[in-house]
Amino acid sequence: xxxxxxxxxxxxxxxxxxxxxxxxxxxxxxxxxxxxxxxxxxxxxxxxxxxxxxxxxxxxxxxxxxxxxxxxxxxxxxxxxxxxxxxxxxxxxxxxxxxxxxxxxxxxxxxxxxxxxxxxxxxxxxxxxxxxxxxxxxxxxxxxxxxxxxxxxxxxxxxxxxxxxxxxxxxxxxxxxxxxxxxxxxxxxxxxxxxxxxxxxxxxxxxxxxxxxxxxxxxxxxxxxxxxxxxxxxxxxxxxxxxxxxxxxxxxxxxxxxxxxxxxxxxxxxxxxxxxxxxxxxxxxxxxxxxxxxxxxxxxxxxxxxxxxxxxxxxxxxxxxxxxxxxxxxxxxxxxxxxxxxxxxxxxxxxxxxxxxxxxxxxxxxxxxxxxxxxxxxxxxxxxxxxxxxxxxxxxxxxxxxxxxxxxxxxxxxxxxxxxxxxxxxxxxxxxxxxxxxxxxxxxxxxxxxxxxxxxxxxxxxxxxxxxxxxxxxxxxxxxxxxxxxxxxxxxxxxxxxxxxxxxxxxxxxxxxxxxxxxxxxxxxxxxxxxxxxxxxxxxxxxxxxxxxxxxxxxxxxxxxxxxxxxxxxxxxxxxxxxxxxxxxxxxxxxxxxxxxxxxxxxxxxxxxxxxxxxxxxxxxxxxxxxxxxxxxxxxxxx
Numbered sequence: 001x002x003x004x005x006x007x008x009x010x011x012x013x014x015x016x017x018x019x020x021x022x023x024x025x026x027x028x029x030x031x032x033x034x035x036x037x038x039x040x041x042x043x044x045x046x047x048x049x050x051x052x053x054x055x056x057x058x059x060x061x062x063x064x065x066x067x068x069x070x071x072x073x074x075x076x077x078x079x080x081x082x083x084x085x086x087x088x089x090x091x092x093x094x095x096x097x098x099x100x101x102x103x104x105x106x107x108x109x110x111x112x113x114x115x116x117x118x119x120x121x122x123x124x125x126x127x128x129x130x131x132x133x134x135x136x137x138x139x140x141x142x143x144x145x146x147x148x149x150x151x152x153x154x155x156x157x158x159x160x161x162x163x164x165x166x167x168x169x170x171x172x173x174x175x176x177x178x179x180x181x182x183x184x185x186x187x188x189x190x191x192x193x194x195x196x197x198x199x200x201x202x203x204x205x206x207x208x209x210x211x212x213x214x215x216x217x218x219x220x221x222x223x224x225x226x227x228x229x230x231x232x233x234x235x236x237x238x239x240x241x242x243x244x245x246x247x248x249x250x251x252x253x254x255x256x257x258x259x260x261x262x263x264x265x266x267x268x269x270x271x272x273x274x275x276x277x278x279x280x281x282x283x284x285x286x287x288x289x290x291x292x293x294x295x296x297x298x299x300x301x302x303x304x305x306x307x308x309x310x311x312x313x314x315x316x317x318x319x320x321x322x323x324x325x326x327x328x329x330x331x332x333x334x335x336x337x338x339x340x341x342x343x344x345x346x347x348x349x350x351x352x353x354x355x356x357x358x359x360x361x362x363x364x365x366x367x368x369x370x371x372x373x374x375x376x377x378x379x380x381x382x383x384x385x386x387x388x389x390x391x392x393x394x395x396x397x398x399x400x401x402x403x404x405x406x407x408x409x410x411x412x413x414x415x416x417x418x419x420x421x422x423x424x425x426x427x428x429x430x431x432x433x434x435x436x437x438x439x440x441x442x443x444x445x446x447x448x449x450x451x452x453x454x455x456x457x458x459x460x461x462x463x464x465x466x467x468x469x470x471x472x473x474x475x476x477x478x479x480x481x482x483x484x485x486x487x488x489x490x491x492x493x494x495x496x497x498x499x500x501x502x503x504x505x506x507x508x509x510x511x512x513x514x515x516x517x518x519x520x521x522x523x524x525x526x527x528x529x530x531x532x533x534x535x536x537x538x539x540x541x542x543x544x545x546x547x548x549x550x551x552x553x554x555x556x557x558x559x560x561x562x563x564x565x566x567x568x569x570x571x572x573x574x575x576x577x578x579x580x581x582x583x584x585x586x587x588x589x590x591x592x593x594x595x596x597x598x599x600x601x602x603x604x605x606x607x608x609x610x611x612x613x614x615x616x617x618x619x620x621x622x623x624x625x626x627x628x629x630x631x632x633x634x635x636x637x638x639x
Contacts, residue, residue: 014236017362021181024146025189028138035138038131039194045124047201049117050339051209054332056113061327062098063105071102091323128194135190143182149368150174156372159445160399168251173367176246177360184357188350195343195350202340209329209336210319213312217337220301220308227300231293232351238290239359245283247363252279294352305340312337373465374447380462386471386552387421387456388583390442395451397441397606410449411437412606419599424584426594428627429603435587438603439555442585443469455553473551475575477558479538486515486533487522489541493549505548509574511540536571543574554584591628600624 025032069078078101083091154174162170206214256263256272263272316333319325325333398410412434419425427435440446441453444465453460460468473493481489490502490511497505502522506512514537518524526532533541546554556575572593588594595614602610602617602624610622617624 013362014358017358017365020365021185021358021361024142025138025185028141031134031138035131035135035190036193038127038134039190040197042124042127042131043194043197043201045120045127047198047205047339049120049124050332050335051205052113052120053117053335054326054328056110056117056328057331058098058326058328059106059110059113063103066099066101067104069099069101073101131190136186139182139185139189142185143178146181146364147178150178150364153368153370153372157370158373159440161370166247166251166254168249168254169247170367171254172243172247172250173363176250177243177364180243180360181357181364184353184360188354188357191346191350192354195347198343199340202336202343206333206336206340209333210316210325212319213316213325213333213337216311216315217308217340219311220304220340223304224301227304228297228347228351231297231300232355235290235294235297235351236355236359238286238293239356240362241286242283242290242356243359243363245279245286249276249279249283252276290356291352294355297351309334309337376464378462378464378467380458382458382463382467382471383456388419388552389421389454389456390417390419390553390583391452391454391457392417393452393454395441395453396449397437397446398449399446401449410606412441415451415606415608417601417608417611419583419585421583422581423598424579424586424596426586426588426597426600427603428588428591428594428600428624433603434606435603436557437606439557439585439587442553442555443472443474471552472555473546473549473553473578474555474557475539475542475546475578479535479542481526481533481538481541483526485520485523485525486511486518486541489526490522490544490548493545493547497548502548505544508577509540509544509547510570511537511544511574513570514540539571540574543571543578547574547578552582554579554582555587556584557587558589591624591631602627 073081080091150173154170203214203218206217252272252275256276263269312334316325316330320327320330392415395412395415396410397412398408400408415438427438429435437446441448442460444460447461455463455468455471482492487499487502490505491497493505494501503512506515506522515522515524524532556579586594586597594600598613599611600614600617601608602622604623610617610620610624612620618628
């Protein structure tokens with residue numbers, strides 16, 4: 001059950017994946033414009049509010065200082081008197097203020113300024129709520145469309161795609177990665193725009209207040225950029241490892257659950273636990289490394305902001321003392337410096353989710369970019385009444401097209417086969433002979449490399465896959481039932497079937513015998529893995545499903561291999577009813593089950609080496625006779 005693990009690689013398409021993610025939101029330009037406008041207005045109000053609050057601080061400070069000065073003197077006279085007394089520093093500080101000696105705090109102006117600030121913050125908050133509401137609607141619609149695209153893609157992928165990949169990893173891309181993209185869009189898009197605009201707005205305001213202090217504050221930018229770049233690059237690689245490890249672990253868990261009985265039967269619990277522990281450890285290390293590296297961004301940038309804050313506090317105090325800056329402007333600038341580092345820290349913090357989201361987007365886009373089935377060009381349609389004649393004319397096929405181009409031998413080469421309408425053809429041969437491949441080619445799960453397969457004289461490549469497959473019923477070795485009632489599982493063969501038709505199909509295939517003994521009858525709910533019914537009963541339900549579909553062609557792939565001998569008789573009777581008047585292909589290892597087939601073909605290495613009836617092939621004493629004697633002798637050693 002072990003598989004070769006793909007080495008985790010550093011993503012090479014970060015910006016391409018990010019740009020493609022943004023393009024998914026392009027159909028919602030109007031809503032995004034509302035979001036951006038709300039963010040811009042909110043940022044303008046939020047950035048301007050500290051300057052207004054600084055003016056309020058100046059009003060208070062000027063009132064406190066003015067009340068302590070002699071009434072009737074002008075501000076200039078007071079400043080001159082202070083300088084005459086040698087108090088130049090106090091005079092310089094007062095020169096930056098606007099005050100009236102002997103007059104206290106102007107509470108009317110102070111109240112107006114405070115109301116303006118409160119109004120600005122209130123409107124900014126409402127705008128932020130509005131952008132959050134609109135953005136959430138946009139993101140949910142984008143993710144809704146993305147899920148639909150992924151679902152369409154999964155249905156359009158060829159069978160070979162799933163044959164070469166773990167189902168757990170594919171499931172992780174379809175579910176976990178799409179969920180992670182949703183989280184990243186919700187938590188980063190508006191915040192990223194808001195924080196970038198906030199930084200720009202604060203920089204402008206800081207230069208308006210004091211360009212000298214602004215230069216000190218901006219020293220933090222290159223240091224923060226270097227820190228975020230170095231740490232973020234490492235985080236991105238680790239997040240890709242994390243999601244790859246998640247897919248590997250999901251695949252192992254899915255394998256363990258699906259083969260739970262087999263694992264216990266062979267006593268491989270310890271090995272499966274060891275494999276789980278190894279994959280869990282890999283996920284732990286990748287997740288811990290990713291979170292640790294991304295988590296170091298904020299503390300590093302916080303330290304840089306503290307250094308900047310110290311420099312601003314010292315230089316700002318000196319400029320207030322020398323009258324080059326008012327106390328209100330100094331207060332506003334300190335607030336700007338704190339608000340300046342906050343969005344930078346938030347941007348750095350969002351790098352965690354952003355890196356993870358882009359890594360998930362890249363994995364999802366890899367799925368969406370995978371080659372689909374060959375495009376259909378249907379030029380024909382099946383007649384209303386299908387006879388069921390099947391022909392293989394000089395068919396070649398290989399799973400590995402690249403190897404075939406290099407001169408390798410195809411799996412099936414120059415196969416010719418004619419199946420008359422209504423006949424039953426049994427296909428036997430050793431494992432790997434190409435038996436299942438042959439029926440997969442009839443269903444166009446794979447496309448042939450050369451030759452022609454026709455149904456009633458029509459090349460199946462001239463038909464749409466849907467039209468072709470709508471005429472084919474399948475009963476496989478692994479009987480699969482869906483979560484739902486027995487009635488719903490039978491009706492899956494034809495959705496518009498009436499209850500009477502479902503019941504007739506159940507009776508014809510011996511399902512009715514055991515269903516009537518169940519407390520809820522046909523409304524008995526089947527669990528997702530079908531464990532609430534026996535293997536034989538599951539197989540009978542799948543046969544009833546195919547019977548209800550009324551297909552023109554029937555494919556039975558090892559349909560009795562998983563049932564006991566007593567149940568096998570019922571299954572054989574049900575399949576006999578199902579095969580009646582239908583062209584049928586039966587793949588079987590138990591040769592005793594196909595003795596009544598009209599034609600038996602024996603395959604070896606992708607070629608038909610014998611064909612004929614059971615008696616004809618036994619008399620010919622060739623490959624089929626050898627297989628039959630081998631099974632007969634194994635079943636009866638005493639003979």
